[in-house]
Amino acid sequence: MIRLIATDLDGTLLDDEKRLSPDFWEVEQQLVDKGILFTVASGRQFHNIAKVFERIADRTVFIAENGSYAYHAGTEIFRVALDPKHVHDFIRIGRQVEGAGLVVSGKKAAYIESREPRFVDEVIRHHDALEIVDDLLQVEDDVLKFTLADFGDIVTNTAPRFEAFAPHFNVVISGRYWMDITDKTANKGTALRHVQAHFGISREETLVFGDYLNDLQMMQEARLSYAMRNAHADILAAASHVTESDNNGFGVTETIKRLVLASS
Incomplete structure (x- = not known):
């Protein structure tokens, strides 16, 4: 059973025009209804990611700055700074x-x-x-x-x-x-492990999506890892699966609907 879904943003959840899938908000609500925690893991700044998802910021986990910072609903879950x-x-x-x-x-x-x-x-x-x-x-x-x-x-x-x-x-x-x-201790995989521990969610209950090299460690922290069809070759090799559509075909939401929500 999937309890946590973590996805990269640019080149993954967003298309090349930086747009979410037209049905993203509906899909996210269905995940909430099923008790599944939605996590955005990006190299972007926390403030920027939170603005994109402002309407669901109170229930979304944000992993920012390539895993240097993790935050959920007023709680800082993980932070590591450079000297x-x-x-x-x-x-x-x-x-x-x-x-x-x-x-x-x-x-x-x-x-x-x-x-x-x-x-x-x-x-x-x-x-x-x-x-x-x-x-x-x-x-x-x-x-x-x-x-x-x-x-x-x-x-x-x-x-x-x-x-x-x-x-x-x-x-x-x-x-x-x-x-x-x-x-050295900061990457999306490390941050995701802290999120999993915070919520008592296992690797076997986690699904991740990514497309580029900064997603590599995150791929290793989930039983189900999906590389985008448009992903870097090393991510395609590391993931357990590949999406049917690329980011411009909104492969993340398409996969979630087929894999997680089809039985709803």
């Missing part, structure tokens, strides 16, 4: 990447210093609490995630500069232009 010294190292290296934009994601807000229009537009799409500052090194907040945007080639241009940190931090390419760094 400020290391954040400053990331900032100094990131500033050396030509054309790159840096995001320091804190608990209170996200902070940027670049005012380049394309970068700012992309950051605004994923952050509601956002501050433009003169110097990221002066930010005072619990930093949950450091992000670098590279519109050139994130794999060959940016990632090699941070390889030395990989043994001690989660250094993950989380999208076409994005690379995230979080504490």
Whole structure:
């Protein structure tokens, strides 16, 4: 019996135009009626995710910042911050990447210093609490995630500069232009385990959906794991199943209706 459903957001629950399935709210209500806990697990900022799901925020679990933060109905379930010294190292290296934009994601807000229009537009799409500052090194907040945007080639241009940190931090390419760094103990899988423990829900009672590399650990925390048809090859290999439709065909809600709600 499924008691918890966790899904990634961009490229998974949302289509490429950042829209939910037209019947999402009806499907979510049916899950509530069956006593199933709905969880959104994203690399996005908590404030941004909560706004997308404002109408059901009081009953939804939010896993934000690639698993650095988990929250439900006024209760902080999990949080792990980066050491400020290391954040400053990331900032100094990131500033050396030509054309790159840096995001320091804190608990209170996200902070940027670049005012380049394309970068700012992309950051605004994923952050509601956002501050433009003169110097990221002066930010005072619990930093949950450091992000670098590279519109050139994130794999060959940016990632090699941070390889030395990989043994001690989660250094993950989380999208076409994005690379995230979080504490070694922070990922969507770790956060999901804390959520499961908080509600007394087992791995066998969990269903997850994902599409990209930052969803990999989450795949391992559920008996039923679905890669989106449009997923990265490593996610397709790691998941126990693949959705029939991609995110533009709203494969998450389609699968939930067929797998979980068909008997209703």
